[in-house]
Amino acid sequence: MDNSLSFNQFHQAVLELSVFSVVDAHFLHDSKVYHHCLKAFENLNLAEETEGSKFVFFHCLPPHPPLVFNADGSFNSYQKNVKNRYREKEDYTDQVSYVNSSILMAVKNILEAVDKKPIIIIQGDHGTCSEEVYEDELKWNRVPSQSLIRERYGILNAVYSPPGYKILFEKGHTPVNSFKVVFNKLFNDSMLLDSNHYYFSNYRAPYDFQSFKLTEEEIKWGEGSRN
Numbered sequence: 209m210d211n212s213l214s215f216n217q218f219h220q221a222v223l224e225l226s227v228f229s230v231v232d233a234h235f236l237h238d239s240k241v242y243h244h245c246l247k248a249f250e251n252l253n254l255a256e257e258t259e260g261s262k263f264v265f266f267h268c269l270p271p272h273p274p275l276v277f278n279a280d281g282s283f284n285s286y287q288k289n290v291k292n293r294y295r296e297k298e299d300y301t302d303q304v305s306y307v308n309s310s311i312l313m314a315v316k317n318i319l320e321a322v323d324k325k326p327i328i329i330i331q332g333d334h335g336t337c338s339e340e341v342y343e344d345e346l347k348w349n350r351v352p353s354q355s356l357i358r359e360r361y362g363i364l365n366a367v368y369s370p371p372g373y374k375i376l377f378e379k380g381h382t383p384v385n386s387f388k389v390v391f392n393k394l395f396n397d398s399m400l401l402d403s404n405h406y407y408f409s410n411y412r413a414p415y416d417f418q419s420f421k422l423t424e425e426e427i428k429w430g431e432g433s434r435n
Contacts, residue, residue, distance in 0.1 A: 241269060242276040242283050252314045256321040267333075270307050273343070275299040277306040292343040294336045315368075325370040327390060331383050332363030345410040352408055357420055361406050369394060380404045 245268055255264045270277055273293040278284050279302040288296055311330065318326055339356045340348055352360070365383045367390060369375050375393050377385075382404040391397040406420035 238274045238276050238285070238287055239283065241274055245270055245276075246281075249310050249314065253317050256318050268307065271300065271304040273300075275303050277303045279305040281306050281310075291341055292338065294338045294343060297338075300336070326368075327370065327394060328368040329366070329386055329390065331365040331386060335360045335362045346412060348410070351418070357406060357408070360408075378404075382406075 248266070248268055252264075252266050255262070255266075274287060275293055275296060276284050284299060284302070288299075290296060294300060315328060315330075318328070336359055337343060337345075337348075337356065339353065339359050342348070348356070363383065365381075365386060367375060367386065369390070373394060375390060377389060378401075381389075385401045385404070388397075388399040388401055392399055408418045408420065409416050
């Protein structure tokens, strides 16, 4: 495992909650993010070579900015100085295209390499924020707009289960329950499901949660996006 990218989102959160938050330090150099992610995809494709039962967790910073990938996987060296990189739609969609193709290739390799079909869960941690002028959450309104909520929380949530098993998600399902539903169905577990709410906070006050319940319109919109 390559640990060259030693400064991660946890370290960033700690700094932002400390006296060092006054320092505008850029620890994540674009080229390092690029090479680290290439190495991470390489390691993901080697996961099936480990013998025995395993739980593999893979997290990739892209398609989150910085926008370091061109659509063909080459390095995007020109980073525009803009207020919100999510609004750079051509660069952003190029990065999404490469990440999507890399994930699909990894899934294909895993399905072809193992005798017992795996369980695969693919989901994002948050959506984009192109509704906002600024990418920086500190410059958002404390109470986010409904359009930002829909965009920020509209993530991919895909589950593959072995043939013969059918997993049904309840109306208004949110990803907080994805693993619990899978464990209950496939492993006969009895994990209690959490309430399907949105919870919003920003980096400066990560425990100051605001709760947003799914509306009927958003439930219908989410169901339509899955069909």
